[in-house]
Amino acid sequence: MWSRRIFLTLLSGFVLLPVYVMVSSSLKPLQDVSGEFRWLPSGLTVRPYFDIWETVPLAHYFVNSLIVAGAATVCSVVIAVFAAYAVSRYRFRGKRLFTVTVLSTQMFPGILFLLPLFLIFVNIGNATGVALFGSRGGLILTYLTFSLPFSVWMLIGYFESVPRELDEAALVDGCGPLKALFRVVVPAAVPGIVAVAVYAFMTAWGEVLFASVMTDETTRTLAVGLQGYSTQNDVYWNQIMAASLVVSVPVVAGFLLLQRYLVTGLTAGAVK
Amino acid sequence: MTLTTASAGTRAPEPAVRKTSGAGRGPRRPGRVRRTALPYLLLLPALLLEILVHLLPIVIGVAMSFKELTQFHLRDWGAAPWRGLDNFRLVVDLDGPAGQALLKSFVTTCLFTAASVGLCWLLGTAAAVYLQESFRGRGFLRALFLVPYALPVYAAVITWSFMFQRDNGLVNYVLHEQLGLLDSPSFWLIGGNSFVALLTVSVWKGWPFAFLIVMAGLQNVPREMYEAAALDGAGRWQQLRRITLPSLRPVNQVLVLVLFLWTFNDFNTPFVLFGRAAPEAANLVSIHIYQSSFATWNFGAGSAMSVLLLVFLLLVTGVYLFLTSRERRVSRG
């Protein structure tokens, strides 16, 4: 099938081009990236990989991003599991209102609630002493809510695909509803939950706008921290590329490892 | 349960499901009264967070759009003077500069969204269909194609901005120096070409999502249908038209909506690509609002624009869901 071969080759080229640039530039000396572009480096160097930790406190930002994205993912998944279980297994007033409202928040332009959310956090801080603005906690809260609508929606779909007879049998055996959820439904829905977790993690790891307003030096995440490589003096493209690669590797590796679940999760959950 | 959960109107009727699964069990069963509260308790965390992070800020945002919020009043915005509909009048007055700029940015965004969603869908569907059959290297390609989606937005966009540099970027080097397609090196990050640059990055980032969803959707198309069609003598193209695309219809309906909303609201891509001042040709509404709020310190007008944007998105989504759900009902009946 020629058409397939040609199409897939071109598409692979398109996908790979930036990846190649990222990898090759990160191994080039500075003069190679500040002059005309060249496919091959004039000499290979790994110095950028050492320099990146010096130019900006990258390790510190890395830890912040890990904490924020990790916590946001765990909370988001747990909360979404509860909500999706309620919607998929119970009949109650306001169910449709809930699903519609939660899903419609997906369409809110982030820019509309940036300043208000910031003010809310500040005022909660002033009123209760719980520092949300400028803290990792505030960012975690924000990001976990960003991924919540999609997660809830996907898990509803997935839970519906788990046969009801399973948890009903557990209920008959005397399990409480929560026990049934964790003993029966959750184990049966692992691919869906993994898919949701991956999505939540990526959302939190890549967000720029809120991170740029809601963090300070101590809580800055990678998304904002990477800007530190273009400074007063020079744009260290080789370091920027090295740093981009370093911050991408964990997510991309995790994503590719889990992609099987992702497809299964989506298949059984969202798009059935 | 289908992907169309998004539309309230098309939800599979709940009672039907109930009937098939254990009749007498329901929230009203005697002795199980406590459980009536349970669903609400389970929803409570999600609900509280949604209120805190999404709904309440929207309410405040709407309130701000009726206020005069410039640097003179920012410090105590609660006490900023109310301006009624002034902000809205300012931003929709097509004879005034603010209105014209918003309209232009809105049109740009619509064009950009249409092009990006279309291309993402096309590439995603084509790749998913081509990868439907197994062949050597299929697993590898599938993983490879997901890489752009997995990369953090800023890392990917920074790399593209490096490639789009006029003097030392890859794009000009290839197009001008190596292929000679351009007489002189072009600018990609300023001027008219910036639209193309933004579109390229957006499609590069976005199409794997379409690929992923369509691929998942294809798994639910029964093999037998193709076999039957093949027996009937249908070629690949006919199979695609008669089986694949119709089976993907419900998936596509939601996929297009999700892509539309994400692309239309995209802030990260242009912000990282162009910085604070996006060139006019690539001045998306989200960036325009950011500019109007943060760079010119007029948060009232910025909020008014956001509110209009939200109303627009609500309308489009509502109409879209109405149309698609009606179409389904018709096709079912």
Next chain:
Amino acid sequence: MRRISARAVRAAAGSAVVVSLLAAATGCGGGTSADGGSNGSPKTLTYWASNQGPNIEADKKTLEPELRKFEKQTGIKVKLEVVPWSDLLNRIMTAATSGQGPDVLNIGNTWSASLQATGALMPWDEASFGKIGGRDRFVESALGSTGARGQDPAAVPLYSMSYALYYNKKMFADAGVAKPPATWDELVATGKKLSKDGKWALGAEGSNLSNNIHQVFVLGKQHGADFFDAQGRPDFTSDGAVKAVKQYVDFMAKDKIIAPGNAEYAQNQSLSDFAKGRTAMVLWQAAASTFTSQGMADEDWGVAPVPVASGAPGQGTAVNSMVAGINMAVFKNTRNADGAMKFVKFMTSDEEQRILCSTYGSIPPVKAAQSDPAFDRPELKVLRETLGASAQALPQVPDESQFETVVGTAVKNLFATAAGGGAVTEESVKAELAKAQQQMPQS
């Protein structure tokens, strides 16, 4: 069913209470503590420094020993955060909005009037100046960029800078140019000699909005134009303003002495071009430390005053630089007002001024510190003389920050047109400026 609905109503009512409580909490806006600050936490201070050195880490290394010195003297611990320029204004604005910010902060001196209007900064009246040794310790031109005229300054000068013409001695010698140009005509003539063989005469940062503003502001002055009228209203389309902007863009469009690629520069690539010998001249403020860090030897470059239309630099239409620099402000909501004052006094002391300004390659705005031999290098002498005799502050109006954005963008757009080979005419410049003016807040 009744029971459920009752519960639902209660739940709804409950969430309504939560919503209204939060709304009430947020309704009271920022700024909770009293104006003028308090002394709730006298032992610590938070300080936002601007990025003055080669990178953030370098700034920390420069400032931290000084902060320790301050702690030893006063027992006050200063928590330092160096904020990148890309974030600084937004961070200050969110701090102003929320009332939660640092105690002491650096601001770009051109923002003084804009930030003054927010009311978030403590005004410097005579009494406050008295606490740091009096107003007369500072150079007059630097004080001219600390807030709107007729009001108490919103900040005090910390580092001063002015523009100069940096040129590559070897490239000049190779082209047979004996001395740096003193007028624009000479600059263009020299430039045409230098722009050949892939090298260019002048560097520019076409996509850097602030830099564009600094350049066209000075050219505007030379054409007798201000970008604001006496009442502080925007006046971007006067003949002089149009001529000034056109003259600047024409260096690329008509005279072709700026490389077209400079139209997309915004991250000081023009300095790196200069250091690598690709361009022969840049108009810049205190660029020495950057050249050094890029590996250019001190003897390879020279420095001269920025050209004027004719004659020698001076006041009026002979202005050849804006008053560049960094001011230091005290946040009104500080919880350590006395400590903040002490810290400003420390940072503007003769001793610290000498140390910090010589590290950063800037001019001390404190008169007594200027006499130090460290500031007698030829470069700093030019910068100092410019600052003293022929520099003017950017308009001190509340809308200055918006002015930088809209007019800076107009110049950026014109550069983009010129770089793409499009025509830049008086009409197109005027149209672009008119559009910019329309974007200014109407009052």
